[in-house]
Amino acid sequence: MDLRKIWTSSFTRFVQGTTWQRVIIAVVYFLLFTFLIASNLFVSKLNIEVGDPSPQYIPAPWDKNIEDIEKYHRDQEEAAKAVQPVYNPDEDYISSLAQDLSQAFTALHDAMNSAQDTRLAKLKQTQPFALMAEGDLSALMRTPAEDLNSAEDTVTAIIIGRARNLDSGARTQADVAALKGKIMKDTEQSALSDPLKKFVQTFINAKVNRPTLLLDEQATEKLRNQARAEVKLEVHRYKAGQKIVGIGDIIDESTYAVLAAYGLIDNRTPWRSTAGIALIVLGGMAAIAVYVLQYKRANLEFKKMVLIGLTMALVLITGKGIIALNLGGAEYNALAGMLIPVAWATMSIAILVDVEAALLGSVVLAVFVALLGDPTLAMSSGIQVGLVALFGGLVGVHSVSHLSQRSDLARAGLYISAVNVLTVSGIALMSGMRLTVWAVGVLLGIVNGLASSVFTVGTLHWFESGFNITSAVRLLELSNPNRPLLKRLLMEAPGTYHHSILVGNLAESAAEVVNADAALVRVGSMYHDIGKLKRPYFFIENQFAQDNPHDKIAPTLSALIITSHVKDGLELGKENKLPQPIMDIIAQHHGDSLVSFFYHKAKEENEDVPEEAFQYDGPRPQSKEAALVCLADSVEAAVRSMKQPTPGRIEGLVRKIIKDKLNDGQLDQCDLTFQDLDRIAMAFVRVLTGIFHSRVEYPDLPTRGGNHASNAAEGTTSEDAKASGAPVEAYEASDSKEA
Numbered sequence: 001m002d003l004r005k006i007w008t009s010s011f012t013r014f015v016q017g018t019t020w021q022r023v024i025i026a027v028v029y030f031l032l033f034t035f036l037i038a039s040n041l042f043v044s045k046l047n048i049e050v051g052d053p054s055p056q057y058i059p060a061p062w063d064k065n066i067e068d069i070e071k072y073h074r075d076q077e078e079a080a081k082a083v084q085p086v087y088n089p090d091e092d093y094i095s096s097l098a099q100d101l102s103q104a105f106t107a108l109h110d111a112m113n114s115a116q117d118t119r120l121a122k123l124k125q126t127q128p129f130a131l132m133a134e135g136d137l138s139a140l141m142r143t144p145a146e147d148l149n150s151a152e153d154t155v156t157a158i159i160i161g162r163a164r165n166l167d168s169g170a171r172t173q174a175d176v177a178a179l180k181g182k183i184m185k186d187t188e189q190s191a192l193s194d195p196l197k198k199f200v201q202t203f204i205n206a207k208v209n210r211p212t213l214l215l216d217e218q219a220t221e222k223l224r225n226q227a228r229a230e231v232k233l234e235v236h237r238y239k240a241g242q243k244i245v246g247i248g249d250i251i252d253e254s255t256y257a258v259l260a261a262y263g264l265i266d267n268r269t270p271w272r273s274t275a276g277i278a279l280i281v282l283g284g285m286a287a288i289a290v291y292v293l294q295y296k297r298a299n300l301e302f303k304k305m306v307l308i309g310l311t312m313a314l315v316l317i318t319g320k321g322i323i324a325l326n327l328g329g330a331e332y333n334a335l336a337g338m339l340i341p342v343a344w345a346t347m348s349i350a351i352l353v354d355v356e357a358a359l360l361g362s363v364v365l366a367v368f369v370a371l372l373g374d375p376t377l378a379m380s381s382g383i384q385v386g387l388v389a390l391f392g393g394l395v396g397v398h399s400v401s402h403l404s405q406r407s408d409l410a411r412a413g414l415y416i417s418a419v420n421v422l423t424v425s426g427i428a429l430m431s432g433m434r435l436t437v438w439a440v441g442v443l444l445g446i447v448n449g450l451a452s453s454v455f456t457v458g459t460l461h462w463f464e465s466g467f468n469i470t471s472a473v474r475l476l477e478l479s480n481p482n483r484p485l486l487k488r489l490l491m492e493a494p495g496t497y498h499h500s501i502l503v504g505n506l507a508e509s510a511a512e513v514v515n516a517d518a519a520l521v522r523v524g525s526m527y528h529d530i531g532k533l534k535r536p537y538f539f540i541e542n543q544f545a546q547d548n549p550h551d552k553i554a555p556t557l558s559a560l561i562i563t564s565h566v567k568d569g570l571e572l573g574k575e576n577k578l579p580q581p582i583m584d585i586i587a588q589h590h591g592d593s594l595v596s597f598f599y600h601k602a603k604e605e606n607e608d609v610p611e612e613a614f615q616y617d618g619p620r621p622q623s624k625e626a627a628l629v630c631l632a633d634s635v636e637a638a639v640r641s642m643k644q645p646t647p648g649r650i651e652g653l654v655r656k657i658i659k660d661k662l663n664d665g666q667l668d669q670c671d672l673t674f675q676d677l678d679r680i681a682m683a684f685v686r687v688l689t690g691i692f693h694s695r696v697e698y699p700d701l702p703t704r705g706g707n708h709a710s711n712a713a714e715g716t717t718s719e720d721a722k723a724s725g726a727p728v729e730a731y732e733a734s735d736s737k738e739a
Helices: 003-016 019-042 069-082 091-112 116-123 134-141 145-164 173-188 194-207 217-229 253-261 270-295 302-323 342-352 355-373 381-400 407-431 435-467 472-478 484-492 494-513 518-527 555-575 580-588 596-605 624-640 647-663 674-691
Strands: 064-067 087-089 213-215 235-238 243-245
Touching (some): 019 270, 091 116, 173 194, 243 253, 302 355, 342 407, 381 407, 381 435, 435 472, 484 518, 555 596
Antiparallel strands (some): 064 235
């Protein structure tokens, strides 16, 4: 029992996917991606606080200048608090005091000049005289006029001077009492009379009742900022291996700051970050799923979706191991993620699945890799790794989007390396990376590109076999003329081999104008008639001046031999493990058309002969590629049988053959439009007129020996020499070849 066949068959059935299988696969990939990305959150960092004993001896991982930022901020605030606030006199309030004082002395002068009996009553109408006793007022009015004038100047100088003075003025309401005390003290020490001193006391009690200085916030903040700027940042130089803390040592604030600066402490719960990573993974998978459902539902099979997830998982698993590498220091270890070969996945997806899906996969995978490098997004290393992954992945997709030869994969590795170097250099310029660190990053970027190419080449065969997908690389391998089947075809059925090459040229030119898979069409054409290897001489293109064996057998047997080349081709293809798309072309390149020549020949002998006995088994072409091979096969054989192929006759025949195939229903099950058929006809005509162009007939010229060289026009077909004179369609079994 072949275990490999059993495994392949079981896996193929599984990846065809029922609804519950799709859900299971999606959940498995979701959990796998989340686990791979978030697992680093649960290891390697200390969960300690200030005042805890250290659980281990911790040396400095690498040389680093540790800046005590917290102490720096504390010192700045202390310096700012030490700055004395700037106060300015409250000019409005002080002016109001001066005006009230002036009005009081004016009222005193007026009262002294008024009638004796009305003086006191008139004086009490003005503050603060209403608050003074009559005896004090009477004594005050007995002050000589000349003393009163000098007293006004003295009182004004004392009150306003003290109120305006930045040292003695009241800054707050609590300072008002002290200001009053200073004014009274100055008054007591002055030469003023006692009545005037009483007046000053009453005035300040009545009028000086709030702060006389205002805080200048702008000037104060400016001084505080200057004080903060003068504070120096303390920098401690740690050498690699230098002790930070020993086992059991109490973690103080400065030690904690050093450990945090090295990124050795994480007191956050990992589950919160894990939940965030899970949401991002879910968003990335949803983006791919929505894109496929909306734009690629008809083209991307479930097995290809499984393949996309598998390639992404392999990259993340590889990245998990790469992240764990020790490159000789934390600065270098932070660059390890630049080795993750994201382009391996994106190139594989582009080759095996779809270019547009690969572009979207590049973006999603770059986000995943960035999180893999830094799950908490606490440092810039994750973003740096993500940028390298993004640009490398996109360039990888572009490099293989038009894969035409195996060397393109090697060239893709060089392109990825080049863009990685540019990306790393840009990151280095922006982040101020040291020269040695930049050099290591450049080296990792180059290795990344080359490794992506090598991994793609190494895994492509296994992806193709496991998921039964035919890639452009596989088609390139099958088109090699040294392949066993093609070599046999050339040696045993040379006419069929050259016919297949011409069919490939025709079909490929048509594929390019209708957006079909040109590589598949060409390779399918090369193998479409391999069934003729079983009985090559029963087909006219392989009969070289021999008797026609069909002249000696019944038409029904001839038709059976002709139609069996399809079944024989499928058996040969299965034995040689040809991919399914090639097998489909072999099976469908004649559809269920009628072997008309032998059918009509049989009807001459028996009118009741069943038509079904002279039909191919089908099925009719199901794809553009199979339809193009079907049309090119008929057109090439029919045009080859023409006696005088002019461009006009070739175009007329080509269009007639396409019309006959259409009317016969052979094109009903493929998605070719009428516009496509017109473009196909023009492409066929363009190629055929280049092959069957007119020739110049050379005259007979005498040779040196007197003989004549008879040079007929070039391009004579093998059909011209056939003995039976039967049209070529009898042996190819295609209605369109009867023209």
